[in-house]
Amino acid sequence: MFSALQDFLFNLHQHHPRIYALTTVLTMLVVGGILTLIIQGVSHLLTHKPPATDLSARNSSEEAND
Amino acid sequence: MHFPLSGAEVLVPIWYLLLIGFTVGATSGFWGVGGGWMIVPALWMVGVPKEIAIGSSLAFLVANALMAGTAHYKLGNVARNLGLVLAASMVVGVEVGVRLIEYLKGIGQIDLAIRLAYLVMLGGIGFFVLFEALAAQRKLKAHTTAGGKVRDLASDGFARVLHQFRLPPHLHLAGQAGAQISVWIILVLGLVTGAVVGFLGLGGGFMALPALIYIVGTTTHVAIGTTLFAVIITAAFGTYRHALQGNVDVILALMMIPTAAVGTQLGSIATRAAHGPKIRLTFALGLLATFASVLADLAGFATLRKVIIVAAACALSLFVLYYFARSLSQARRQQPSQD
Numbered sequence: 001m002f003s004a005l006q007d008f009l010f011n012l013h014q015h016h017p018r019i020y021a022l023t024t025v026l027t028m029l030v031v032g033g034i035l036t037l038i039i040q041g042v043s044h045l046l047t048h049k050p051p052a053t054d055l056s057a058r059n060s061s062e063e064a065n066d
Numbered sequence: 067m068h069f070p071l072s073g074a075e076v077l078v079p080i081w082y083l084l085l086i087g088f089t090v091g092a093t094s095g096f097w098g099v100g101g102g103w104m105i106v107p108a109l110w111m112v113g114v115p116k117e118i119a120i121g122s123s124l125a126f127l128v129a130n131a132l133m134a135g136t137a138h139y140k141l142g143n144v145a146r147n148l149g150l151v152l153a154a155s156m157v158v159g160v161e162v163g164v165r166l167i168e169y170l171k172g173i174g175q176i177d178l179a180i181r182l183a184y185l186v187m188l189g190g191i192g193f194f195v196l197f198e199a200l201a202a203q204r205k206l207k208a209h210t211t212a213g214g215k216v217r218d219l220a221s222d223g224f225a226r227v228l229h230q231f232r233l234p235p236h237l238h239l240a241g242q243a244g245a246q247i248s249v250w251i252i253l254v255l256g257l258v259t260g261a262v263v264g265f266l267g268l269g270g271g272f273m274a275l276p277a278l279i280y281i282v283g284t285t286t287h288v289a290i291g292t293t294l295f296a297v298i299i300t301a302a303f304g305t306y307r308h309a310l311q312g313n314v315d316v317i318l319a320l321m322m323i324p325t326a327a328v329g330t331q332l333g334s335i336a337t338r339a340a341h342g343p344k345i346r347l348t349f350a351l352g353l354l355a356t357f358a359s360v361l362a363d364l365a366g367f368a369t370l371r372k373v374i375i376v377a378a379a380c381a382l383s384l385f386v387l388y389y390f391a392r393s394l395s396q397a398r399r400q401q402p403s404q405d
Contacts, residue, residue, distance in 0.1 A: 006317055013312050021309035024125055024316055025302050031320065032129030035327040036136045043331065 078112050083321045089379040091326030092386040095134045095333020097349045103272045108375050121313030127301035130326050135294035137334035143291025153299035155253045159260020166265050184360050192353030199346035271297045286342035336389035
């Protein structure tokens, strides 16, 4: 799989060096961006606390009203 | 692995690429340098041709600096105006450096010139930062024990003299009330740094970071975030220039990114538990380890150079992991007091 992809990139560079160069830069930016989003999403899920209006708090306030 | 672009077949162990990726990610998050100064020697030491090592490391740096820069942006460590001026002047400098490479290629002296330039840059900056960080750490200890306010002591001295240069326009330095510096100083710095970067094929962080701390006078944490911001732009430009010449192997660069992504986040979180002089001290040790490996390479000790680079990569990764763990435990201790 790697060699097929590298052959394609080699041919692209031979025939369209500017398109190859731009694709390279864009690929790295996109990969970096996607990984950043994934990591930030995971870290948000791990560190985010649920809001204080949980079921136990509501139940205790209802008991107090009764 | 196979490298059709260079016309050479080289087998690079995948574990080696993953380890280098993690180390460079962790240290770039921790120090704010892209890590090209470590990747390029690490790749050429396992047989990757020099021009491919340089081009592919720049491509890797685009993604790596983007990941680390975003983490520091969220921590409020990026001075955008300073980063933009620095990056713009560095891009012009990179072009000068790339043309110098082409000239040296023409006269057949490129290999030796790059190795010697690496030695001078790594050794010079490494020893300077090492002695300064040790001195700053002694001062910091004295301040802490005397009960004085602990601050980043690196910005004293030369930076204060440059702040007296009043040629407009000026840039205000983030995190330092009243401190400002002439844009012209940043432009000259960027040009010189960019030229060295273009010549050595690096992102420029290892030069821009000490320059921002000692010459511009920013705090270490702002220097880290701003350098990463500038490195994204210069590395993207450098990648484009090298890709035009066929010096970039995208697959090689992509192989190092998954572990770098994890390392970057750990490294940037680890900075919360380390003060400026400690960060600079480890930065100096990293530079000097790479300096030693290049020296061993020049002297013909093939095994020693590999041992040095792998040992340094493992030690630096463990060091960042230690500070990451300390940062987590500090955050846990602070949580009950906030509640």
